[in-house]
Amino acid sequence: MTQDLNQQNELKKTELCDSCAGIQRNWRRAPGHAELVQGDNRKEPRSHGQVTITRYVCARCGTQWEYENNKVNLHAGWSVVGQ
Ligand SMILES: [Zn+2]
Known part of the structure; x- marks a missing residue:
């Protein structure tokens, strides 16, 4: 199972543009x-309590x-939700 998951992550990784690939995921206050392009929140x-989640779409690769x-969560931050 972990094997499959790793392969999926590898595939997704290769579809990101350089800028997106450089984003540090799941790290609080990491820059985009x-x-x-900012979307809804x-x-x-x-x-x-409540947190705010903001959507963004990359104008270059569509991620x-x-x-x-x-x-309160140091590991909340950027995550990829689709392509
Ligand atoms: Zn991108």
Whole structure:
């Protein structure tokens, strides 16, 4: 199972443009890049309260990102949600 998951991650990785590939994922306050276009944001409940999650789309490779702004979770941040 972990083997398959790793292969999937590898495949996704190769479809990202250089700028997207350089984003540090799941790390609080990591910067995005200049070609990300900001989209909607929404609130989601977490154990300590609500957080804001903002969607971005890369204008270069079309990757969809979400950024979770969570003050108490150092490992919330950028994650890829689609292509
Ligand atoms: Zn990109």
